[in-house]
Amino acid sequence: MRVPGEILMVGTAFGVGGDFEDMVLDTATLRIAFGLMALVLVLLFYFSAYRITRSPYSGWWCLALLFFLTGSACFLLDGTVHQIWANPLGNVLLVHGGVAVWAGARSLRTVPPPKWAFTGIPLVTLVASVLDNPATNTWSGGPVFLAAMSVSIGLASRELWRLEPGYSRVRIPMAVSAGGLAVFYFFRWVAFLFEGQHGPTFTTVFGSAVTTLVTMVLLVVVSFSMAALSSEQQTRALRVVASRDDLTGLLNRKAFVDLAAELLSDRTITRGSGALILADLDHFKTVNDTYGHAAGDIALQRFAEACTDTVRSTDLVGRYGGEEFVLLIPGASAERAELIAEEISRRLASAPTVDGMEMPTASYGISTYDAGTAEVDSVIAAADAALYVAKSGGRNRTARSDRLL
Missing domain, CATH: 3.30.70.270 (Reverse transcriptase/Diguanylate cyclase domain)
Structure with missing residues (x-):
């Protein structure tokens, strides 16, 4: 099963769902611990980054985390009568989170996100989930969901690599982290296609404590790097304002x-x-x-x-x-x-x-x-x-x- 009453808030936010029966700690403890960590990061990013710098990058990341958290919350309803609508909604919210990560990366180059990304990708995910028996299948639309997450986060990694070399050095660990997560989703998608949700590789490799530990490391990297990139973006924006004529937008x-x-x-x-x-x-x-x-x-x-x-x-x-x-x-x-x-x-x-x-x-x-x-x-x-x-x-x-x- 995808999340048989044992989903982890942050784990599922980054696609780390599945079976945690081999975990030493009970799932309730892990769920609370990861949920608190994600909530702290949302508050940290908002008050220490977005509220101070008002940088688009930090704003997109706060939005992405909110999507991840609300999507994870939807999966908590799996196994209940609400699963029929909560499961597809959870998929859509998580995909929105992945797209928000991509949009944040694009904002560092002052490039707006494509409008179709927030409509087309989640819509395809929703249709696939609704048509795949969400009332009984906790992995409804699984292949499309995993592919959408891999693509959106992979595009975010590409945007970070495309930043000019003069940008903050933390762009490199951010790009590596996003790229690694996109590769993880890709192999998870492959395992799901070949073995299904109950396959040994899918349930052990992608649902193990190792995956949870990797997610924790990624969150730590993001917490430091995101704040640095937000400050750099705000500094560059101020430089542009100081060098531009207000009326024409040309150099002063x-x-x-x-x-x-x-x-x-x-x-x-x-x-x-x-x-x-x-x-x-x-x-x-x-x-x-x-x-x-x-x-x-x-x-x-x-x-x-x-x-x-x-x-x-x-x-x-x-x-x-x-x-x-x-x-x-x-x-x-x-x-x-x-x-x-x-x-x-x-x-x-x-x-x-x-x-x-x-x-x-x-x-x-x-x-x-x-x-x-x-x-x-x-x-x-x-x-x-x-x-x-x-x-x-x-x-x-x-x-x-x-x-x-």
């Missing part, structure tokens, strides 16, 4: 200059050459005076979007101040920078407006740098001089510093 002036200086000093990037574009919206004050400051904000946002939609994700785009913007294009020539400026203007002109507002035009100053350029300030100053020429020449045009007399 200081962040742009700092990152540009790093790129100029790195000779491995396109041999240290590239172009810088300094842009200024023409007659921006007129936009504010005619249509209001809200319209002016829209114009700034549309220009920022035109810039980011035109350049590569590896290029730098920042709001230099007011209606001035700056772009650093590593590897670009002056001619390429001119084409980029033209494309930005084209996108701005076709951007949607409100209340009949006419988008302003833009003027651009372009300068280039090479491996011998030491200071980013000199590159910006050259582009600024070119921009002054473009503004003086009638605006809505581009000027290059290498063509100035």
Whole structure:
């Protein structure tokens, strides 16, 4: 039987159900001990991680643990008249927990979880459980349940491995733990398919005290690593806020200059050459005076979007101040920078407006740098001089510093 009145709260939360008849301690004692451990972890994660950092990762983990605990509680009703609905519900809640673990791992890369994961995977699990005689079969939908858990937790491990190396080192034990648990579920699924729920391998290897001990170790690893990753996620979020312009979402002036200086000093990037574009919206004050400051904000946002939609994700785009913007294009020539400026203007002109507002035009100053350029300030100053020429020449045009007399 799956959980013949002897389910362990945390054991089943991580899929460690089955027969514990060989355990030295009685099952009631173990159930209370593991249940208290899981409850303590939920409270610990909430008060020491999520409530303090408000990091999405810690939030997802708190949600995952709640799914695991409530799913386990449903299995306590096995052997009663409520088993017919409690057993499928327990499967669905545990699968939701696995998906929440995956969603938490994705949040570390600021990637939202796919919507189908919280509907499709649990729905398939529910259908399989309902169609497999849940009133009498405590392992109703077992193969689908085990496969769903293996896949969801395996995907969580993959997301943790995909984190950039600069992330907290605890991502490695987290990825190993999740990967090991996914492999465990996989072999458990294989044993279930070949032997069934009463098979010797399935009941001894995957329902033994060793499995319970492994679960305890995983919980300890998670408790330390999750808190560290949550703090790291919050720290990175604060860094992003500190480096971004509130209105446009682009790099602010200081962040742009700092990152540009790093790129100029790195000779491995396109041999240290590239172009810088300094842009200024023409007659921006007129936009504010005619249509209001809200319209002016829209114009700034549309220009920022035109810039980011035109350049590569590896290029730098920042709001230099007011209606001035700056772009650093590593590897670009002056001619390429001119084409980029033209494309930005084209996108701005076709951007949607409100209340009949006419988008302003833009003027651009372009300068280039090479491996011998030491200071980013000199590159910006050259582009600024070119921009002054473009503004003086009638605006809505581009000027290059290498063509100035």
